[in-house]
Amino acid sequence: MKRRQIWLFFIIFLLTLSVYLLINYPLQLGLDLQGGSQLTLQIIKEEGKVTKDELDAVNSVIDRRVNNLGVSESNLQTLGGDQLILELPGEQNPLVASRVLGKTALLEFRTQKAGTSTNLKTLQLQRLNIKEIIDQYSSSEKSQYDENFLKIIQDDLKEIEQELNYYTTSSDLYGKLIEIKKYVDKEITNLFIKTDLTGKDLINAGRRQEQTNSNWEVLLTFSNSGGEKFADITKSIAGTNQLLAIILDGESISEASVGNQFANTGITGGSATISGNFSAENARELEVQLKGGSLPLPIEIVETNTIGALLGSKNILKSLYAAISGLIFVGIFMIFNYRILGFVSVLSLVLYGFFNLALYSLIPVTLTLPGISGLILSIGMAVDANILIFERIKEELYDGNTLTRSIDSGFQRANSSIVDGHITTLLSCFVLFLLGTNFVKGFAATLGIGVLISLFTSLNCSKTILRFFTTYQSLRQKNLYLPRNNFSN
């Protein structure tokens, strides 16, 4: 008698605790329920595995870039050994983030090889030509289906190809244009020699609008040693016709000459500006990238999911309908078939629901759509244990045993089947959680937690509730435990 009461109080205590937790620590909703974007970034490494240090380094660069972008409430986490997941809640456009994050942003300062001036001029001219053609092609609307227009562009391209003695192999026109642009960029970069001044020597970056026109320029501030290197480099080419190139990810974004007046000291002061026809947006992106530093390994955005906020709240509502209607119909089915026992299982199901949700907010588990379906599915599994027990109890009752005895041996004899069945499901959940993607993990987590809790609620809680009921004489009639049709024969 005493032990029974302790259990009852324990269960009531747990229920109160769950309600308290749920009120004070609301559930975390996944992006498919609250709306937002999720980007999966894959670290690219040609050979070998990405090491922990490399992962951390990439993580911190991305983290700095995200912070500098001023995205609110973003969440960055690593997945597996070589992926990062960035979540942007709400209606934030993933486009800007993707542009800023995807670039390696490796900044280099290079000096021109002597005697390549003519070569460079030709290439610069072609680069300008190609840029114009691409601009024309992509700004035109219907016109690219106009045969004449296409012909002109194709002819222009052919001319450039002949000039450069490089022939593109892409299948479509746009691809060809991009290909030749890359070729020219590479050729230009090859005319410059690496120096030891790189993005690592920066301590800050900024941007401002140029005074003469509406273009933007990006300001670089070097560290002390970086400033000295910059002075040395500029000194070495001052007054010559060799240019200084600023190269970002292998593409030269600015080529400038250094005037004769710097021949003695080089450009001192520890700062430089890049003015390469930046729009306000481009300047800001470059600023954020340079501030965050360059990525030790290139990354690629391999997945982007975006869910509108309205759709998210609709998803919550739909899941709620599904969960509640599932619960109600299961309840009706159980009460219809098992009468008082069915009622007990409904009570323990309600407890089950509360315990589950409380644990989600405690761990915390972020609720997603697959997560909710795991929860709803586990309702069925939780009831399964009850059915096993109740069938046994009924059998014992049919065999003429007393109610108390039937209940005791019913719980006892169903035990091993219940544990076996739960273990196989837990095995599946465990594997899913270890190997699955983010999406799948949500399902595995809620189903697994559900299976564990249902062991407790279906074995302990239903037993305690049932024993509590049977302390009332009026609830001890056998016919309350057996369906009417069965009892009649």
Add this chain to the structure above:
Amino acid sequence: MKYNLELIKNKKRIIGFSTVLILLSLLGIIYSTLYTSYKKPINLGMDFVGGNELRIERVCETECSNLSPDSVYENLKEISKNQKVLNNLKLQFQNNNKIISIRTPYLSIEESNNLISNLDNIVGPLNYESKDSRLIGPKLGKRLLTNCVTSLLVSLFAISLYITIRFDKKYALFALLALFHDLLIVFGIFSWLGITLSVEVNSLFAVSLLTIAGYSVNDTVVIFDRIRENLKSKKEGYNETIQLSVNESFRRTTFTSITTLIPLLSIILFGSYSLFWFSFALSLGIIVGSYSSILLAPSLLLKD
């Protein structure tokens, strides 16, 4: 107790029926591998092959104007620049033209945004709050596929190991046979759905197979437990005891299946569209799983 399934009499029929189901599934899988455009045992969705999936609602006053996918396609052709996208674009209207859903090969976020603004010009205004867009790179797709197949194999192995340790060999063998029977049939049905209705499978399908595996084994274990228990107290012959045990557990197994099917049915009816085929696969698995636990696995145990 109230049920009297004549397992012994119908052994041949049950095994025959399952054999037919398995052959049909295999036929679907082979047909799908050889004669479909995708040449895979099952129609892999964009989780596994990469691509862009977009679903967005239109803002309409009362009723959405009638539009044919072809006319939208024609318009899109005029304003869009990316040939690659246009050549492999699938466009559908749902819900009385209110919802547009589009599938294309993999696009960058920028290209996808362009596509949406082009659509806005043609069929707009669009409700961006209702947008559901997924972009998956082909690299990630391949990785997901390997991931899913590994998870399936590892957990099947773990379950097999557990069953073999827990039961003696014969029981373990038949429980596993029933399990693979269930998985093969669900897989086969989705092969056929892919062939006939172009239903695709995504990573959630792999999840449903895994869940079905756990569930099917659970069901079989309960019945085998009962058989073992009854054989110990042996009142009747071997075959009769098996038949009795099955009839004793019949209620439990069907009831459990029903209580699991009810929530699944409510997800199918009320839940989000993204969970429809997932719940469908699970429901199928539970139905096939109950059949194999009640009728097939015990029939295999029967002696001639």
